[in-house]
Amino acid sequence: MPTTLEVKTPRLVTALPGPNAQQVIAADAKFMSPSLTREYALVARKGHGAIVEDVDGNSFLDFAAGIAVCSTGHCHPKVVEAIQKQAAELIHISGTDFYHHHLPQLAEKLVATMPGRDAKKVFFGNSGTEAVEGAIKLARYTTKRDKLIAFYGCFHGRTLGSLSLTASKNTQRKNFGTLLGGVEHIPFPYAYRCPHGHTVETCGTEILELLEQQMFKRLFAPEEIAAIIIEPIQGEGGFIPAPAFFLQELQRISNRHGILLIVDEVQSGVGRTGKWWAYEHAGIEPDIVCVAKGIASGMPLSAFVAKESVMTWKKGSHGTTYGGNPVCIASAMATLDLVEHGYLENARKMGDYIFARLHDWPKRFNIVGDVRGKGLMIGVEIVRDQKTKEKAADLRDAVVSKAFHKGLLTLSAGENTIRMSPPLLIDEEQADFALRTLEECFREVEKTI
Numbered sequence: 001m002p003t004t005l006e007v008k009t010p011r012l013v014t015a016l017p018g019p020n021a022q023q024v025i026a027a028d029a030k031f032m033s034p035s036l037t038r039e040y041a042l043v044a045r046k047g048h049g050a051i052v053e054d055v056d057g058n059s060f061l062d063f064a065a066g067i068a069v070c071s072t073g074h075c076h077p078k079v080v081e082a083i084q085k086q087a088a089e090l091i092h093i094s095g096t097d098f099y100h101h102h103l104p105q106l107a108e109k110l111v112a113t114m115p116g117r118d119a120k121k122v123f124f125g126n127s128g129t130e131a132v133e134g135a136i137k138l139a140r141y142t143t144k145r146d147k148l149i150a151f152y153g154c155f156h157g158r159t160l161g162s163l164s165l166t167a168s169k170n171t172q173r174k175n176f177g178t179l180l181g182g183v184e185h186i187p188f189p190y191a192y193r194c195p196h197g198h199t200v201e202t203c204g205t206e207i208l209e210l211l212e213q214q215m216f217k218r219l220f221a222p223e224e225i226a227a228i229i230i231e232p233i234q235g236e237g238g239f240i241p242a243p244a245f246f247l248q249e250l251q252r253i254s255n256r257h258g259i260l261l262i263v264d265e266v267q268s269g270v271g272r273t274g275k276w277w278a279y280e281h282a283g284i285e286p287d288i289v290c291v292a293k294g295i296a297s298g299m300p301l302s303a304f305v306a307k308e309s310v311m312t313w314k315k316g317s318h319g320t321t322y323g324g325n326p327v328c329i330a331s332a333m334a335t336l337d338l339v340e341h342g343y344l345e346n347a348r349k350m351g352d353y354i355f356a357r358l359h360d361w362p363k364r365f366n367i368v369g370d371v372r373g374k375g376l377m378i379g380v381e382i383v384r385d386q387k388t389k390e391k392a393a394d395l396r397d398a399v400v401s402k403a404f405h406k407g408l409l410t411l412s413a414g415e416n417t418i419r420m421s422p423p424l425l426i427d428e429e430q431a432d433f434a435l436r437t438l439e440e441c442f443r444e445v446e447k448t449i
């Protein structure tokens with residue numbers, strides 16, 4: 001009989017949370033920061049592929065992947081081997097003060113995934129927020145301007161610089177005092193709720209007008225603006241893709257005024273959308289790209305990649321103790337290899353497979369308002385009423401919780417969206433299980449209203 005980790009779909013052996021899980025949750029409540037936002041009582045112990053086993057021996061199908069981090073699944077043997085080998089050779093030497101061959105090796109590999117005419121340079125950090133912090137600093141340094149424009153609904157991180165850009169939930173900013181000055185937000189094109197009735201192809205036209213006709217004339221002169229930063233698909237904000245034309249126009253406007261276009265690919269990058277980078281779907285070439293999460297299959301690594309003409313800062317302007325740690329880089333090298341040689345194509349193929357199955361959910365389920373995304377970055381927006389589009393956070397939470405009790409791990413995003421961001425290696429059997437489970441949950445939740 002296969003172990004719970006060798007199965008491809010979940011196996012539940014206790015009520016949830018089981019007795020061991022309850023003990024951990026009690027200890028956690030005593031010692032851990034209460035700011036953490038656990039959505040349900042998963043107490044993980046082991047992981048393999050797209051399966052996570054908890055401390056009571058229950059196994060779950062992971063369609064959250066540690067918030068889109070475990071791109072190659074849990075503990076891929078090649079990733080584990082690379083980490084173990086590197087850990088036995090050299091665990092740390094600071095890349096700020098010393099050289100090691102892994103740094104340019106991974107930088108070259110990363111740059112090769114980003115199409116475009118311009119040569120590019122890389123700075124490695126440890127987390128998504130650090131990549132964004134670095135991008136902000138670089139943009140200000142290079143342009144000698146200090147103003148920044150971001151979008152409502154965006155999430156760029158939780159340290160004070162990136163938090164100044166983040167405009168996702170006010171709890172993330174509340175009580176932290178004054179943030180970075182010179183930051184303004186404009187609406188993000190949200191086709192399902194477009195106030196002008198545009199489709200996903202044209203939504204955002206009026207936002208670009210607002211930028212050029214209002215913001216540039218009344219608030220910030222364009223020559224004061226260092227950068228515009230955007231997620232090509234808003235992640236925490238609700239898995240909302242920006243239309244291709246919108247990204248293209250932002251690039252055109254930015255180029256015209258010497259503003260840098262920063263694309264935050266922390267959640268959408270590394271093959272998740274069926275291309276290396278979600279911005280590629282729009283055919284643009286950003287000035288700075290922020291990368292983290294999926295790049296190292298769970299080891300803490302981030303990067304910002306900038307055009308060579310942009311990354312011109314002087315020695316000592318920016319540095320890090322741990323960023324580009326050799327063990328994390330070894331994990332990233334193995335990860336990029338796996339993505340290049342199969343998982344990127346699988347993400348595209350399985351994304352098509354899943355979208356073909358769920359495109360009619362809004363017709364079949366009254367609580368499903370919208371399905372959207374690309375590849376394996378899939379959002380399902382839950383509403384109380386399809387006509388009024390009233391947001392139904394409570395119903396969304398009920399679906400996410402029911403799915404957990406049936407062995408499927410998903411996460412919420414935005415006010416009322418369910419997000420699916422599985423490892424890039426899932427197969428049809430696993431996709432079928434996830435879709436069937438969510439359909440069951442929708443039916444059960446619909447009976448309650």
Ligand SMILES: Cc1ncc(COP(=O)(O)O)c(C=O)c1O
Pocket residue numbers: 067127128129130132155156157158231235236264265266267268292293
């Ligand atoms: C688009 C985006 N940028 C930045 C971050 C911050 O990353 P981290 O939590 O690693 O600091 C996140 C995290 O969810 C993200 O989704």
